[in-house]
Every structure is written in structure tokens, then in C-alpha cells.
Amino acid sequence: MKNVFVLLGLLAIVLSGCIGDDVIFDTVPERVSINNSIDSLGLDSTFQFTGTYFNSIGRAIDETIIWSTSDPGIIEMSITGLAKGVAKGSANIKATVNLEGKDPVEEKISIVVEEGVSTPVEVSSRSGMLETASSYPLTGNFTLTKGTDDKLSLSFENDYDADDGLPGLYVYLTNNPNTNVGALEISKVTIFKGAHSYTLPEGVGINEYSHVLYFCKPFGVRVGIGEMN
Amino acid sequence: MKIRIILLVAFAFAMSQTTFAGGGWPQPKGKGYFKLFQWWVIADQHFTTSGGIDPNTTNGIFNTGVYGEYGLTNRLTGVIYAPLFSRAYFNNTISGTTDELLIPGEAINSIGDVDLSLKYGLITKGKIVLSTSLKLGLPLGNSSGGSAGNLQTGDGEFNQLLQFDASTSFKLGKANAYSSIYVGANNRTEGFSDEFHYGLEAGIGFLENRLYLIGRVLGVKSFKNGNLNTEANTTSIFANNTEYLSVGPEVAYQWNKNWGASASFATAISGSIIFANPSYSVGVFYKW
Incomplete structure (x- = not known):
């Protein structure tokens, strides 16, 4: 009989592995x-x-x-x-x-x-500086530039330094630096030091987004942000 | 009496995490045990590469399975660890501002990665016993489940762990006690870094050895000779280059000749890219 109770207890634990809710603080100024x-x-x-x-x-x-x-x-x-x-x-x-x-x-x-x-008013570039929002190091100055073909590029300078130990790190443009929901995904991060740049898809306006966001998808956590002036 | 103590100690090891798998004692020929276990971790934070602790979307992993040891000879023991039902999930992400569902949670269910081991007793008599074992980690779990491929019930790689266990039993007052250490090298494939495993365990028996209290320290160090983490899309116990040092107690109780139960938890006190919440395990076993 004891064995039956133990088995029932195990079954209860199995069934308890249900999806719950994580509430995130995602308020930004309107x-x-x-x-x-x-x-x-x-x-x-x-x-x-x-x-x-x-x-x-x-x-x-x-x-x-x-x-x-x-x-x-x-x-x-x-x-x-x-x-x-x-x-x-x-x-x-x-x-x-x-x-x-x-x-x-x-x-x-x-x-x-x-x-x-x-x-x-012709805005041809906007710039900012990455700052970590986590325990993972992330620094670097960046510039969002409109090219002659109206395509945007996001360029990071030589002082860029990111952690290569984090799985699934992505870079975004966003108007809410607390989450990647609603953000424009630019690329999975594969460069962790030094100058480099990304070309953005056509149709993205230079004033469309307020922040650069680094987000770890597997952990579901923001790593760092940079507000554009 | 000494043989009985050793068997009880071996039993207590077997009740513990499979990493120790009986310590340095192989099973006698024809003897063994079977254990039905439930292991789980629910984690909302993890150790970062700098040793800090950061929050993450709540992930849960539940393994229900069997663990068995059987003495093929007096020196050679076959061991199996098989999570027959493994469930992994992550929570819904809800906006604290608007209460809307931002990212729906997901779950996958499958068999988990299975370990098959052969343990050979190098020194089976004397104060200290020593064994070596070869464990093969079979990637039967799902390594890229869910819509984003970041839910796992396995790591997707075939690994081989060569391990040495040394154990001793002794008296602590009137109580029977034991201690054991192990070291191991884990060769991993598919771009995963190889690992150094180590551990220390001690236990003491009460109530005529029906009740065992066990303390355990386990560690994994990555050689970091594999791919960068960024090339994977995995987290925590299935991620690459993870490291940890965990501690935890266990209580094991045998209520008759054959049947018993155990419960334990373990928590990492340091780590890198590993969940920072405790894991729990309960089990019921039959030995013969």
C-alpha cells in the first residue's frame, strides 16, 4: 500500500509540470x-x-x-x-x-x-552607446546611418565588446527596451568584439525605433540596451 | 556484517543521484535494484558567465524514469538511467502593463537522454574499494523542440564518460557511515565541449541502517574546447560550456527487505550558464 501512495505522489508531481505565467515589467513612457x-x-x-x-x-x-x-x-x-x-x-x-x-x-x-x-529636417544618422542590463558585459558606441539608397545600416565601433558565452544572443531595434516583443530582429549575434555593421531591411525609418536591444532568446532575458539620440 | 554494511552503503549510493551510481562498490553477481524516480527543476534564474545570477523566463524540466543496476559478475555491473518520460516547458510571458499575453508558453514531451554504463570493480576488498565505469550517453531526447527550437529533453549529442570511484565504509560512533569520491572525463560530440566531473559524498545510517542521511557535492568543469554557446539555441542543463558546483542532501528510507524510498534536492552554489534554482528528486525502489 505504501508503494501505491509513493507512486501516486510521483504521478502528482508529473502532472504539476504545467505552464504558468511570468509577468514582466514592460512599461515605457507613452x-x-x-x-x-x-x-x-x-x-x-x-x-x-x-x-x-x-x-x-x-x-x-x-x-x-x-x-x-x-x-x-x-x-x-x-x-x-x-x-x-x-x-x-x-x-x-x-x-x-x-x-x-x-x-x-x-x-x-x-x-x-x-x-x-x-x-x-534631414536626419541622416543617430547614435548611442550600449550598456549592459544584466550580469553579462556589453559595451560599445553605435551609429544608425541612412545610406544614399535610403537603406539603414547599424554600425558598431571598435570599443564594442559582448559576451560570447551566452546562447542565442540577438540584436534588435525596438521602442520597448524591456522585451523583444514587437521589436525588429536584425540578426543573431556572431561578432563579439570590434567594429562591424548590419544592413537593415528596406522600409525601416531612421526615426522608427528608439533603442538598440541585445536579447537572449533561450533565456528570454534582455542583455543590454542603447538609447539612440 | 561487513558485507552487509557494504551492501547497505551501496544501496544508499544507488538511492542517490545516478552520477555516483553506487560509488566504488559493484553489485554482487545476480543482485541489483530497480528504482522509479521523478527528478525536476523549475528555474527562473541562472548563473551567468561572470558568476552572477540573472533572471530568465521560467523553465521547467520533469524527468520520470527508471534507474537500475545489476551485477553481471561480482566485479562487473550493468547500469541504466532512462528518463522514459521527459517534459520541458517555459512559461507564458505576460505584460505587466497591459496584462496581454506577449509570448505564449510551450511544452514538449518525449523520452529523455538515456545513459548506459558498465562498472568494473578494480579493488573490491579492503578498506578502500575502487571501480571504474564507462557511461554512454545516448541522445534519445529532443534537442530542439518548440516553435523556436529552444526546448530540450536532451542535448542531442553522444557522449562517453570514463569515471573512477573510490569508496570506504567506517563507523561513526555506533552508526555505519561511508564516504566516496569520484573523478571523470566526459568526451562530448557535436561541437560540445568535453568536461571534467568530480564529486564527494558521505552518508550515515540510522535505525539499524533503514534510514540513511547523505550529503553530496558535485561539480562539472568545462574544457571549453567546443563551439561557442552562441552557435547553440539551448539553455541550462542541455547547454554547452556549462559549469557548476552543487551541494545537496538526501534522505533514504527502507521500510522492508526489498522496498524503500528516497528524496533529495541539490542546488548549485556557483556555476556558468546553468539554472540557479534547486533540483528535486524522489524515488521508490525495489532491491533484491
Whole structure:
């Protein structure tokens, strides 16, 4: 009889190997990004702004963005983002997303109205520095660069140093450095020291992501991050 | 009496983790035992390459199987370790912000890797006994299960472990006691690094040797002569270049001539690319 009880106990342990839940802290600040900034707006000309709202887990969400201006005497602004320069001078325009029960999320840029055509802000590169977010060493400066063919490349400098003892290490671009969910997977990491670069797929915008993320897939843990300026 | 003590000590070894597999004592011809065991580990953290401890997605591995020893001759013992049902899983990942399911958990079930050993008693009489054994690790488990290939019930490689065990029995007060050490070299294939295995174990019997309390220290050092870890997609007990030093107690109780049960746990006190949570084992055995 004792043997039967022991066997039943073993069976109970077998059945207890069920999938549970791991809750991760993945909150990031909500933000609005103005997709097509300009430095100057031509007098009497118009420009249609667009923006993207990223929610509290860094995911792009289709929310209504309300556009406004700090000085309607210089820039007239429709609620949908159509701006018109009506007088020379400088004014701020603001993109706002109103969230129920929360403070509104805003992004502002300063624009000069002057004679001539509107001048878009040309971002050709962004840079940052990797920092470890774990017990695994990870350092290095990097630059995200837009090439003449509009393709992006992510380049790491000579000071790049990563741990080659970790299984399944991958590099991503992401708007949420806490997880690889929703991130753009660039490559499995096979280079652990020195300068090297990756070419990104076509269609990736230089302002589309905020961070470089190093993530170990088998362990399901972030290894390091680098915020892009 | 001395033979009885040695048999009891050998039995206590057999109750323990199969790494020791009876220490330096081979089974007498025609004698042996059979054990049904359950071993498991549930891990939400691991030792990193720098010796630190980092969190990871919770992984679980459950092995239900049999372990047996049989004396082919008075010096030669056949040993089998067979996890007949092995289950590996990882948990769901849930957003703490939105409560949504980010990454669904997965599980696989299969047979695990099977070890077949032959142990030969080099010195079977005297204060210290010595044996050598050759263990063949058969890769019958699943080494790349799940949608991402990172669930394993085996390492996918055929390995050969050559091991030497030395043991002695003695009196501790009125109680029977024993101690044993072993060293081994594990030749691994498929790009896995070879390993040096070592261990120390001591046990003491109570209640007319029906109850044994056992303490154990086990270690594995990698020669790091295989592929880099990054070329694999595995974690912890099936990963490459893992190292650990573990300690753990075991209690084994025999309630009649043939039947008994044991329970143990072990926890790594240092390591590299290995789970940092304790493993547990329970078993019921029959010996003859």
C-alpha cells in the first residue's frame, strides 16, 4: 500500500509540470513622435504634419493626434496637422494625444516661418552607446546611418565588446527596451568584439525605433540596451 | 556484517543521484535494484558567465524514469538511467502593463537522454574499494523542440564518460557511515565541449541502517574546447560550456527487505550558464 501512495505522489508531481505565467515589467513612457519635422515653413505655404503615438509598451497605436500652434498669428494650424505660414517669425507646433484618465502626451517642435520653401529636417544618422542590463558585459558606441539608397545600416565601433558565452544572443531595434516583443530582429549575434555593421531591411525609418536591444532568446532575458539620440 | 554494511552503503549510493551510481562498490553477481524516480527543476534564474545570477523566463524540466543496476559478475555491473518520460516547458510571458499575453508558453514531451554504463570493480576488498565505469550517453531526447527550437529533453549529442570511484565504509560512533569520491572525463560530440566531473559524498545510517542521511557535492568543469554557446539555441542543463558546483542532501528510507524510498534536492552554489534554482528528486525502489 505504501508503494501505491509513493507512486501516486510521483504521478502528482508529473502532472504539476504545467505552464504558468511570468509577468514582466514592460512599461515605457507613452510618447508622440512627429514623423516629418521641418526647420522652416515657407511664408504663405502649407505643410501637412504626420505623427505616431506609441503606447505604454512602446507599440504604435492608431490614436487621434490633435495639432495646435503656440502663435496662430505666425502659423495657422488645423486640428489634423495642416500648417500654413502666415507671418514671418517663430512659433511652436504641438502634437497631442489625449488619454482617458491620464495626462495628455505631447511633442513640440519650433518652426521658423520665412520667405522661400519649407525645409525638412534631414536626419541622416543617430547614435548611442550600449550598456549592459544584466550580469553579462556589453559595451560599445553605435551609429544608425541612412545610406544614399535610403537603406539603414547599424554600425558598431571598435570599443564594442559582448559576451560570447551566452546562447542565442540577438540584436534588435525596438521602442520597448524591456522585451523583444514587437521589436525588429536584425540578426543573431556572431561578432563579439570590434567594429562591424548590419544592413537593415528596406522600409525601416531612421526615426522608427528608439533603442538598440541585445536579447537572449533561450533565456528570454534582455542583455543590454542603447538609447539612440 | 561487513558485507552487509557494504551492501547497505551501496544501496544508499544507488538511492542517490545516478552520477555516483553506487560509488566504488559493484553489485554482487545476480543482485541489483530497480528504482522509479521523478527528478525536476523549475528555474527562473541562472548563473551567468561572470558568476552572477540573472533572471530568465521560467523553465521547467520533469524527468520520470527508471534507474537500475545489476551485477553481471561480482566485479562487473550493468547500469541504466532512462528518463522514459521527459517534459520541458517555459512559461507564458505576460505584460505587466497591459496584462496581454506577449509570448505564449510551450511544452514538449518525449523520452529523455538515456545513459548506459558498465562498472568494473578494480579493488573490491579492503578498506578502500575502487571501480571504474564507462557511461554512454545516448541522445534519445529532443534537442530542439518548440516553435523556436529552444526546448530540450536532451542535448542531442553522444557522449562517453570514463569515471573512477573510490569508496570506504567506517563507523561513526555506533552508526555505519561511508564516504566516496569520484573523478571523470566526459568526451562530448557535436561541437560540445568535453568536461571534467568530480564529486564527494558521505552518508550515515540510522535505525539499524533503514534510514540513511547523505550529503553530496558535485561539480562539472568545462574544457571549453567546443563551439561557442552562441552557435547553440539551448539553455541550462542541455547547454554547452556549462559549469557548476552543487551541494545537496538526501534522505533514504527502507521500510522492508526489498522496498524503500528516497528524496533529495541539490542546488548549485556557483556555476556558468546553468539554472540557479534547486533540483528535486524522489524515488521508490525495489532491491533484491
